[in-house]
Amino acid sequence: MRALFVPLLLLYASGSGGAAGARGAKGTRFVCTAVPAGTDLSCPVDTSSRVQSTSPQEEELRNTIIQLRETILQQKETIVSQQGTIKELNSKLARCEADAGSRGSARRKDYSKNTMGDLPRDPTETVQQLGKTMQSLKDRLENLEQQQLRANTSGGMFPNELRELLKRRLTDLESQLLTRVAELEEEKSQLYNETATHRQRTENTLSSLLERITELENSNNAFKSPEDFKVSLPLRTNYLYGRIKKSLPEMYAFTVCMWLKSSASPGIGTPFSYGAPGQANEIVLIEWGNSPMELLVNDKVAQLPLSVSDGRWHHICITWTTRDGFWEAYQDGERLGTGENLAPWHPIKPGGVIILGQEQDIVGGRFDATQAFVGELSHFNMWDRVLRPIDISAMANCSAYMPGNVVPWVDANVEVFGGATKAALEICEDRLFDS
Structure with a gap:
């Protein structure tokens, strides 16, 4: 990241006329001079004039300088705070887009560039752009969290409920199957009991036929002649x-x-x-x-x-x-x-x-x-x-x-x-x- 430098303006009264003359005395004009940040901006004291009282123009100039100094300090603190916020948001964005995939990584680079690389020099525009960027990141975070919640719901809770439902269904089917098997066994037993007598008669008939066949075979062998x-x-x-x-x-x-x-x-x-x-x-x-x-x-x-x-x-x-x-x-x-x-x-x-x-x-x-x-x-x-x-x-x-x-x-x-x-x-x- 590049550091932000804000030029500090020093106002000196010289001559008369100019747009700034509205603030000072009539016939006085102000000259703007760039001074590096951190320079002591207090005016040198003229010992020869200590005994003299401060004029209204000087007092107004001094108040203006103090106000500008406070504004600059506030801007500096705001920028430092925004830099921390940007770092934190970039860290969250990196984690979120790591889950989202390569497409999110490309977007993360764009956000990093837009947020930190091409930051406008106007603090108001910077704050507005950072606000928009942060809101966008919050929206993306909410979307990702909702997607993750839906993924957890569909991947965790629902299969458990489905498995329980399937277990209950399988238990019911197993119970029905066992009941049907028991009914079939009972029908088989009844059928066996009902046909036992018939089966016994059939076996007796077969035995009788076998005996007759044996008797016939023996009698054929015993025939004295083919016609007897x-x-x-x-x-x-x-x-x-x-x-x-x-x-x-x-x-x-x-x-x-x-x-x-x-x-x-x-x-x-x-x-x-x-x-x-x-x-x-x-x-x-x-x-x-x-x-x-x-x-x-x-x-x-x-x-x-x-x-x-x-x-x-x-x-x-x-x-x-x-x-x-x-x-x-x-x-x-x-x-x-x-x-x-x-x-x-x-x-x-x-x-x-x-x-x-x-x-x-x-x-x-x-x-x-x-x-x-x-x-x-x-x-x-x-x-x-x-x-x-x-x-x-x-x-x-x-x-x-x-x-x-x-x-x-x-x-x-x-x-x-x-x-x-x-x-x-x-x-x-x-x-x-x-x-």
Whole structure:
């Protein structure tokens, strides 16, 4: 900084006239002379004039000088005080603009230059400029303090409140989650208790099926010959049945023979059915409800005079020919009835499915439990011709065995489903035992 020098003016009276003459006596003029600061401004005492009294002009001049001296001293003190204030403000400005960044640093240099470098010489202007500068600095300080307060508020208090709010929210969510888990566990427990009985029944059924499979495997190994077995259908359901793997060719006559054992009522059900494309009731043997046993060919019906529901083994045979639709019914080797006009001149359709124990509403399926066969059957054989009565009697008396030329009764040709089983059986020995 540069020191401020203020010229001190000394007024001397010399001559007369001039603008300053208004203050002094008429005809007196004042001469201004520059004197360095700190010079003793007291006037030399004229010893020759001590005895004389002071004139009014001299007294006025002396008072003016004293007033100027006091003014100068006051200005000096003011400047010193302003310099301290400037230093303090510059120090605060440096700290504040250090926080504000490089842009503030450039401004700080400008303020330093404007405040201390280009200070006007007029004290009044200096004081006014310093006042403006100080007010500007105060405004900037207030702005910075407000910015800092906002920064502290947004960076300190608010995150704390937000964290507390988030903690409470997380606690509520955790409580809700635990409550939901407890409800699900309770529902699971209730569901487990409700289905325990059903699950036990399912396990028992599976165990029973496994036992039957084991029994079937053992019985298959125990068959003395491929035809010495029976199919058991113990329940009236729509899922227990047997199936013949072989199908039928086109036929103009047939003979079906089998052994049956049943005590079901009313009616033994459907021992077998043959469904072909376009005709689910191509050949059906059925005893349904209180009706007598019936033979269906191409969905045409003939009632048969057969009775086999006494719980004993019975041998039955049915013959049919397309010529005049002639049919015959045999039970235990004896012909009990004949008839004609049963689907005359209708050839049996090929490519169908033979089902043991169920009546087919569509080919190979859609069974009705009320029409299911309940009991046991064996030696289901089929021929594409009408057998002689002597041959039928020989098979019924166990004096001969004739496998069917179209469908023979062999183990590999029969499948069972839904819990139906195959077991070893020597039919004639078992029939004699029943007798």
